[in-house]
Amino acid sequence: MEATAIMMNSNIQLTSRDKAVLMKAPFLNSLGGSSLVNMLATMGVQTLAARATVFREGENAEAFYCVLSGYVRLYRLSRDGREADIRICAPGDTFAECLLYTDQKYPFHAQATETCTIAHFDLEAVKSLAEHDPEVARAIMASLSRHLLSTMECVANDRLFTAPQRVANYILSRCPVDGGPASIRLPFQKSLLAGMLGLAPEALSRAFSSLRKTGVTVRGRMIQVVDVQALRQI
Amino acid sequence: MEATAIMMNSNIQLTSRDKAVLMKAPFLNSLGGSSLVNMLATMGVQTLAARATVFREGENAEAFYCVLSGYVRLYRLSRDGREADIRICAPGDTFAECLLYTDQKYPFHAQATETCTIAHFDLEAVKSLAEHDPEVARAIMASLSRHLLSTMECVANDRLFTAPQRVANYILSRCPVDGGPASIRLPFQKSLLAGMLGLAPEALSRAFSSLRKTGVTVRGRMIQVVDVQALRQI
DNA sequence: TCGCAAATTTGATTGATGTCAAAACGCGCT
DNA sequence: AGCGCGTTTTGACATCAATCAAATTTGCGA
Secondary structure, three states: OHHHHHHHOOHHHOOHHHHHHHHHOOOOOOOOHHHHHHHHHOEEEEEEOOOOEEEOOOOEOOEEEEEEEOOEEEEEEOOOOOEEEEEEEOOOOEEOHHHOOOOOEOOOEEEEOOOEEEEEEEHHHHHHHHHHOHHHHHHHHHHHHHHHHHHHHHHHHHHHOOHHHHHHHHHHHOOOOOOOOEEEEOOOOHHHHHHHOOOOHHHHHHHHHHOHHHOEEEEOOEEEEOOHHHHHOO | OHHHHHHHOOHHHOOHHHHHHHHHOOOOOOOOHHHHHHHHHOEEEEEEOOOOEEEOOOOEOOEEEEEEEOOEEEEEEOOOOOEEEEEEEOOOOEEOHHHOOOOOEOOOEEEEOOOEEEEEEEHHHHHHHHHHOHHHHHHHHHHHHHHHHHHHHHHHHHHHOOHHHHHHHHHHHOOOOOOOOEEEEOOOOHHHHHHHOOOOHHHHHHHHHHOHHHOEEEEOOEEEEOOHHHHHOO
């Protein structure tokens, strides 16, 4: 609490990269003038160690967040202790902003998967900003819309595609659009990608190896694709 | 097009039940005065036959919808023609409102599962309403938030629970809260419930029969639960 | 550069769910 | 009350992915 309070106004600690991410976040990039100023005034920044908890399911929700660097994992636990990832938040993503108008408890756990910098915004403060400033409301609606779409996409992917297909989709989503060869680098550990796709790490590994025959080569975090077009047929 | 235009202002055709549903929809029930009047002015109503298409994936998005009676199914197709339900919309639910600020194409198919009455709202019109009327913006944010939460819930359920557990959760969600015996009636066909839970109809059927030993009896659309408390332990 | 701890892969197995076909059932209609 | 069609259930099977355990590999820090 004390530490958080201290950090509230110390936006000085933001690296220029973090600042760039913040301003390009879908949630802020449409704002200007006083809307932006007011929004930033309610903001605080915090740095989290790897595996640190942002919040736990059931805690009172006081803020929503925007990832500046690193990746934050949202997940739920079953009674027997198994974890299921609901979303992996990349730099620029916001999370828990869906609590602005509904619940007062966080409905899932949030954990930093590595050293992370995140901005937090007081829910009450932003709610009243939104009441008075249509620009802020617009930004929030746009952000919520984007999330809802991507979450529905996630449901559809889980229900429609097998593990190799989901992995292929992920690779394609990070490939330049042309149809030739491509090479990408995973921005995080494979176990995180596995959770993101709703798979056990072993299943991800097997999915990669089943994609070898389609021209996908994996070495560490590097993924080489012989023919992007061919991958689309999976 | 012509038919739709004709219906636009003929809200007379609304039954009193439909009207009640409309006004209690989470999306409208916080509105009053001119906000409500303006909103309703952009609204049109249509009646759909069973299995009728509301819109198809890829079509230009011009409206979002609110279900007044019946159930609307949102789904995607895989390349080989399999269908996966993304959401089942009950009376009072809105759908495709996530396109207000993002896409211009519908990202899934929408189909009436039975005779349905639905209200439609022009996306552009509501967007400009929201720009000027914080109450409208608030209603939209609340609606988007609710959807986002329930969709995340859906992802978590799919990833965390087996078929019998999901069915038990569904039953519990429609049971009065006390711990004793309960009896509920499904509001739709079992095949629809199956899709809603991400299951094949056969899997739903087997899930029901595996719940027999926990005191769940199914006859047609009637479901009897001996002990609601016991069902929670599944 | 070496060595260790963590991450990933591989193998063997189990469990859960989809698929296809056929039988049984429920529901509305006459 | 009986008929008939569409829905649901059941059975047999195939497939996919989770799990557990063990072998490798990777990446990092000394």
